Amino acid sequence: MSEQERISRLREYIVSGGHKKLRRADCPVYTAADYGPAGSDLRMLTAKRFCLQMEAERPVILEDEKIVFTRTVPNLPDIMSEEDFAAIKAAHYIHERGYVCNLCPDYSKILSAGLDALREKALADGDTALVMSYDAIQGLSDRYRAEARRLGRGDIADILGVVPARPAVTLRQALQFLRIVHFSIWCEGEYHVILGRFDRLMMPYLAADLKAGRLDRESALTLVKDFFISCNKDSDLYPGMQQGDNGQSIVLGGCDADGNDAYNLMSELCFEASLALHVIDPKINLRVDSKTPYERYRFASRLTAAGLGFPQYSNDDVVIEGLTRLGYSLKDARDYVVAACWEFIIPGKGRDIPNIGALSFAECAERMTKRLAEKGYASYDEWLNAIETEVTATAGAIADELNSKSLFMFPAPFLSQMFELLPSEAAFPDLASNKGIYNNYGIHGTGLSPAVDHILAVKKLVFDEKRFSAGELLEIMKSDFAGKEELRAEMISDPVKFGNDCDEADAAACRLMAVFALGLKDKKNEFGGCYRAGTGSAMYYVSHATDLCAGADGRHAGGYLPANYSPSLGVKLRGPLSIIRSFTKPELADAINGGPLTLEFASSAVRDQTGIDKIALLVKTFTELGGHQIQLNVIDKNKLIDAQAHPENYRNLVVRVWGWSGYFTELDRCYQDHILRRADLTV
Secondary structure (H helix, E strand, C coil), rough: CCCCHHHHHHHHHHHHHHHHHHHHCCCCCCCCCHHHCCCCCCHHHHHHHHHHHHHHHHCCCCHHHHCCCCCCCCCCCCCHHHHHHHHHHEEEECCCCCCCEEEECCCHHHCCCHHHHHHHHHHCCCCHHHHHHHHHHHHHHHHHHHHHHHHHCCHHHHHHHCCCCCCCCCCHHHHHHHHHHHHHHHCCCCEEEEECCHHHHHHHHHHHHHHHHHHHHHHHHHHHHHHHCCCCCCHHHHCCCCCCCCEEEEECCCCCCCEEEEHHHHHHHHHHHHHHHCCCCCCEEEEEEECCHHHHHHHHHHHHHHCCCEEEEHHHHHHHHHHHHCCCCCCCCCHCEEECCCCCCCCCCCCEEEEEEEEEEHHHHHHHHHHHHHHHCHHHHHHHHHHHHHHHHHHHHHHHHHHCCCEECCCCHHCCCCEECCCCCCCCCCCCCCEECCCCEEEEEECCHHHHHHHHHHHHHHHHHCCCCCCHHHHHHHHCCCCCCCHHHHHHHCCCCCCCCHHHHHHHHHHHHHHHHHHEEEEEEECEEEEEEECCCCCHHHHCCCCCCCCCCCCCCCCCCCCCCCCCCCCCCCHHHHHHHCCCCCHHCCCCCCCCCEEEEEEEHHCCCHHHHHHHHHHHHHCCCCCCEHHHHEEHHHHHHHHHHHHHHHHCCCCCCCEEEEEEEHHHHHHHHHHHHHHHCCC
């Protein structure tokens, strides 16, 4: 059997869910009492649960795989009782599940050392919890090695005879080691922990193999495919808002510490592997800048045309400047990656929480429309100034609310060893108790386009044409345009929209974005970190829309907000070039938490190389105009509609959701419907 046939068989087995049948139905049922009595040291409780979790895992080696470790225990039990956790919640702020998330470790720290050396250091330090964790990982690895020998898989046994105990030397050893480390992080309880700058991490091993003649380009590509497939074996078990929202992202390209282009052969192999496999993990993010050659955009755009929803692009020229403005060192800023979706973080140094809250521009605009009806403003400029004040105050209030309680996080003994942490009074360094080099919070900004479009519609109808008083227009909005369908159609088609390269609308967007960042500028969290304004939405584009009344721009009451930093849904726009001109006008380096311009393309637009070239040129133009982040989604609306009716026929239909790609049929209906609405904006 050829390597191509082997990979094809392995991929089909995983995509069809064959590996899910290997999950244990007879797992031990643990409770918090199994780890220790209430009030015990949480770090030790975490380690004890981790040990039990790893002991419960059964080694599984699939016939065609070369990179092993598959979760057979589907559930991770709570670390403490509901009653004990409720007491903590009453006194602290809990972000999401209370576990470390949305970070990127410095994997090189462990791949280059090996567990044996790290265990010796932990033993000398008296860190029992960490020693237990290392032993649990090595114990499962040893059981996998024994299983490999039993099955006659000497190749796997040989690899596991080196890693994770000792440093990786070859590419296959490094890939296997990384798989073990990432697997272990999930089993410790942390999630949305990304794979980092994968090409930079793996290139030294690839270069050594090529030089020694152990691998050629094709055999190296096959190993990358093996690793990518391994990322899809248990991605459905990782916690997230939706299936596919699992944080398994890699970042390619960008610059090195000296500012030189770091794109390499491993970068190319990752693109080729992803294109060949057509699976949702790992999600690819490509760092670019004004000097990035057009051919690189063309190469990457093949993945977009294939309907994978990635790569997502980040512009080094804007991101690095924005991070340094916030106090990141130039060296660290040049090493940035993205978190689970798009937020900019620093591997091994950032203890940031880049998705801790969100501001709704649309809600601010609605509140100020009600105030306009109540008290009136002498002019549009006076009203817009009041809206700016409201956005600034709202941003500051979000930070103040987050500062009203101290943050609680569960300890992460194993993960913490891959971070640079500052000293504290804690007995042992841990992400839950020690500061990182960076400890900043990120606040998303949702509904910017609907807010701007609504504001300009009010300007037209109330201030300029005086067709309605503010009170009359507010009643029309509250009634959701009942009996006013002609007015609604007029406002939907009005060209004064953010995304139409309209100076008036774009100026309002620039002002709102600026005052959002201003409202957070002087705020500090309890760790001394700053608050970062961002252009992302995450899932808030659904929840923030629920209680909104209709917009003066024609948006229906409760109508979806756009995903991320994107035009309003349902409006008529002039085309993609007008969109990117509008969306590159704000000072994006001041709102650098992240959040991509999200564009939808009809599948018919990328059926040939000419269409792919146009997409590549568009992204290149966006970068050169000063855009900070962009992602593209290729949509066949008829196929999506049929997939809702017959999901069994579309199990591998991939779509870009908000900052990640997933299988359309696995999404909740509200997210499916949102993507269908976005399909109306295909360009």
